[in-house]
Amino acid sequence: MSGGKINKFWTTALTILVVFALVKWGIPAVSRQLTGMPFPLTVPGTLVFIYMTLTVVALFLLVTFSDEYLREFLSPIKKLLRGGYSESATWIVLIAVPLIVGWQVYEITVPKVQLPSSLRIQHPSSNFPVSFEKLKNPIENPSEATIEAFIDQAKENEVVFIPQVKEDVDAWAKETDPDHMLEFLPFAPVKKLLAEIEAGKVNKVTAKAALHEVNLFEGRALYAMNCRPCHGDSTAGDGPMADGFKLRPINFTDNGTIETIVEGYTFWRVANGGPGLPTEATPWDSAMPEWKLNLSEEERWKIILAEYNLAQKTPRIPESE
């Protein structure tokens, strides 16, 4: 294949341009489609340099593959230098090229007011206590006694709610005067439990599933009160405060966030916040609070339960011992 009618010099130049365009704009565009995030992932300058060097080396090998190729490649350059296009074209190129090179040298050497980028590790493990690795969310895995207690409460129509949701539930009960106060949760497990209570025979599996719905309801409220201002009502990292932080709040719906860590890790991060991070995770940039100062363990676990549920993610399973 001799390149058809187009000269090797021009196909070479075109190849360099196309590869550059792909790296510079193509990869970010594709990344946006793949990640589904509203912003592109830019290709770092060093990587652009590596890709372009590889391209130039490959093209050099191709061009110098045979004398014939090389002759073809050099012919337009020779023609230009000889004045074959026109004498003024020769002069323009001979003056423009050194000026462009000089400008580039200046651009590269002049000191720039540009921040040296620092790599940040999002999920540091250097100070993650091993004891947290296998922690299980006690709210998701309630003990037999907890389930029994819930069944008793449900039978008596005296389910105890956390104070944060109690006011709203009570207002609802006062207004609607329901047969059973759990009726405000229109979900199948709760309906099934209420039917079983009515029939006088309560199954523990049903009760556990209904209790899960109650915990989710409480967890969502705690999330909305505590986490929503930054992480957003849908956990998409887009809360009303989000734009104020250079290090944006994490979007839990993204792949590679809360689904790649065990829930014990999530619990540890929520408890210790930014200040609990090791140096490689730039704790000084993180607005994540030390929630252990304000929220009880139970509240934190309920939030984590709701957070995974809202984000439609599941935590990574701890490696078996």
Next chain:
Amino acid sequence: MMKAAIILIVAGTLALAASNVLAADIASKPMPEATEAFTEQGHQIYIQRCSFCHGLLGDGNGPAAKYMDPRPRDFTLGTFKFRTTQSGELPTDTDLFRTVSRGLKGTGMQAFDNQIIKNGLSEEQRWQVISYIKTFAPEFDDDELDPVKTGKVVELPASTAPYNAETVAKGKAVFERAKCWECHGRSGRGDGQKSFDRKDDWGFPIRIRNLTHPWKIKAGDRVEDIFMRFSTGISGTPMPSFVKALNDEDRWALANFIKSLQHKLTNHQVLKALRVEGDVPLDPKAAEWATAEAMDVRLAGQVVAAPRWQNPSIELVTMRAAFNDKEIAFLMEWDDPFKDTTHKEGQVFNAKEISKVGAFNSYIEGNGMIPRKLETFRDSIALQFPSKETSGTKKPHFYRGGSSIPVNLWIWKADADAAGKRAVDDAGARGWKQPVRAQGEKQQQVTSKAEWAAGRWRVVMKRPLTTPDRGDVQFSPGRFIPMSVNAWDGSNGEHGLIMSLSTWHYVFLEAPTPAKIYIYALLAVLITGGLGFWFRRIVRNAPADA
């Protein structure tokens, strides 16, 4: 075959790069019939996604509601702010669909469109939840109140004037004539005379919109969105409808003018200080500031530790810096419709109760907990720097540093400024758990000058580049010096840790460009030029190729 595939891939990716992903806030088809099962689906979604703000009864009293300003909508009265219908009318289904899909910018109501957020709601789910929301207000069942059937919908003009200098100027005249400035202020910063202590129909205080901050324009900052807002009015608020007072053309021009007021944010994290030949300016009106580069600093409510505050009023501070061999000065500008120069220590909030584990909530309520009114707390702003030169990327925490890594704060106070006293405290902090400590009188080297005009503070703080004090930041050219901002709007109830703050930015004092850099560039030009002419000679002297 191979060639075609490559061309396809190349063309495809480049086309993707050019295309803009548009979210669907317009439904592909009208609202489906609200069967019982359909609405019940909506009920489930409502409990999962909406009730913690809007409440189980739809009365806007969910657990998170009282901490938010603006508060979540009370659906039971059928009064909706953002509509395409005439004043006092119900919204159309499409209006509700738009709000649920896009959300309301700058508020807790965020986008639910599953093309915007991954775990969002599909078009059908959005219709389901809307059908449930409509059950809260009986008005929606009344055909006589249906804005579509009764012809109460406000349409966008069929043909519209383009956005240009002429229509903007025309819109400015309409802005004057319609007296928009009475509330929104001449420059649109919400600083009009009538703008304090306005209340909505529920008795909650509301603030007049600052039209220059597009990220706070709730129902959209596009010209057509703005057009709709003053055409329909905002129900339940003092914002009236102008659909009868102004014709389509005037309203479109006005929308163009409002659009032109919107501030365009800079997007860099390093403030390049301007090197000046003479004295470093202390006056905010000094001519030098016009040539200094501006950097916008975004601030968020202080939500890192109790007492947490999610309703800050200062979300943007624009900074400039200038220096010479001896001194450096920072100009900080921010919008604040009210000048607050009194400070009552007795009104300071005691955060002890809400700061404990197991407290009901560690956030300050939107209304009631702190006085958000005039004549109570002062306006104030602070610049924060690490006390010691930072090594590598390591810095103190942006929230007041820590016990082993202190920060230096320059805290400017409007009450001291108004009283003609030294207005800046040169202070230090070691973490938010400990109080900020002002340095001794002899270590106070920061001077300041401030002015408040047309709803905007302009404050200059100036200090020698270096000081002998151990707790002070020291400036020298060629370094990235971390810098962040704390801000308080007194009439918004802000004081102490109830404030807005930014994360780390940097200030950079440029060193003069070394002469060798120009020499390198010149050498490069000469060598390349020489080579070019040398090749030319070789080619011309050689016999022509076959």
